[in-house]
Amino acid sequence: MAYNLLKGKKGIIFGALDEKSIAWRTALRCHEESAQLVLTNAPVALRMGEINKLAEEVKAPVIGADVTSMEDLKKLFEESMKHFGGGIDFVLHSIGMSLNVRKGKSYTEIDYEWNKKTLDISAMSLHRVLRTAWDMDALNEGASVVALTYIAAQRVFPDYNEMADAKALLESVARSFGYNYGMKKKVRVNTVSQSPTRTTAGSGVKGFDGFITYAEKMSPLGNASADECADYCVTLFSDLTKMVTMQNLFHDGGFSSIGVTEAVINQMEK
Numbered sequence: 350m351a352y353n354l355l356k357g358k359k360g361i362i363f364g365a366l367d368e369k370s371i372a373w374r375t376a377l378r379c380h381e382e383s384a385q386l387v388l389t390n391a392p393v394a395l396r397m398g399e400i401n402k403l404a405e406e407v408k409a410p411v412i413g414a415d416v417t418s419m420e421d422l423k424k425l426f427e428e429s430m431k432h433f434g435g436g437i438d439f440v441l442h443s444i445g446m447s448l449n450v451r452k453g454k455s456y457t458e459i460d461y462e463w464n465k466k467t468l469d470i471s472a473m474s475l476h477r478v479l480r481t482a483w484d485m486d487a488l489n490e491g492a493s494v495v496a497l498t499y500i501a502a503q504r505v506f507p508d509y510n511e512m513a514d515a516k517a518l519l520e521s522v523a524r525s526f527g528y529n530y531g532m533k534k535k536v537r538v539n540t541v542s543q544s545p546t547r548t549t550a551g552s553g554v555k556g557f558d559g560f561i562t563y564a565e566k567m568s569p570l571g572n573a574s575a576d577e578c579a580d581y582c583v584t585l586f587s588d589l590t591k592m593v594t595m596q597n598l599f600h601d602g603g604f605s606s607i608g609v610t611e612a613v614i615n616q617m618e619k
């Protein structure tokens with residue numbers, strides 16, 4: 350069901366790799382709610398070509414940008430503003446990458462050069478995106494920026510590895526830039542802490558199957574899907590949440606407030 354919640358709004362969606370991506374699902378929902386979109390991803394991801402299917406469906410141009418390049422980001426915002434004929438109302442940051450996780454290094458033996466890349470791509474990129482928009486005055490008054498995160502920023506999930514540190518930094522950048530951009534232009538910046546979800550990035554975490562089943566059993570509502578995350582992001586981009594900023598918002602079926610559930614106790618007693 351669509352409610353026209355984003356009618357007249359213009360947004361940039363980072364991170365749609367394939368149809369499982371949270372960014373992909375969110376782009377579809379934003380389009381259903383009448384938003385105009387620009388899609389972006391790293392040049393290497395664009396070479397896969399999948400994103401063109403989404404672009405056709407949501408009638409959006411695709412503009413390549415590596416989030417670690419200020420030059421790419423400047424070009425992305427310039428071209429997006431040209432396409433929209435004005436400023437931007439919302440941004441989805443749905444980006445994560447860890448070479449240490451990908452190459453199977455444990456937390457106690459991480460490679461520091463790879464770690465720098467992880468923090469740059471997965472966390473400081475939010476600062477880079479906001480800084481680019483700030484310098485160009487690209488965001489409209491009351492615009493909404495959402496970045497995706499995971500509860501490993503607050504609690505230990507051993508196989509999440511250095512991404513836990515990246516998410517903690519990401520959430521801090523959201524708060525700090527949220528303060529500055531709120532004061533300057535009432536721009537909102539929030540993070541959505543999503544349940545484990547079967548996507549390319551998600552499934553890259555060691556032991557993901559056990560992880561996702563455990564979270565399901567530990568959540569009274571069960572795990573939140575990518576489509577449900579997309580619904581939540583739409584509300585945050587809409588005018589219905591104008592006073593929500595600098596928050597880390599759990600979208601996890603209740604997982605973050607649980608000590609233990611009957612389902613898990615029963616499992617332990619077996």
Ligand SMILES: NC(=O)c1ccc[n+]([C@@H]2O[C@H](COP(=O)([O-])OP(=O)(O)OC[C@H]3O[C@@H](n4cnc5c(N)ncnc54)[C@H](O)[C@@H]3O)[C@@H](O)[C@H]2O)c1
Nearest residue numbers: 364366370371391394416444445497545546548549550551
């Ligand atoms: N899947 C989960 O279980 C889960 C849970 C909580 C939070 N998240 C977060 O959701 C976000 C989206 O991940 P997803 O699960 O949809 O997986 P995904 O693999 O579909 O998306 C990750 C995206 O990051 C992009 N990316 C990587 N390096 C980049 C760079 N240098 N420049 C620009 N883009 C780059 C990839 O191309 C890809 O599109 C991530 O921040 C992830 O950490 C995922």
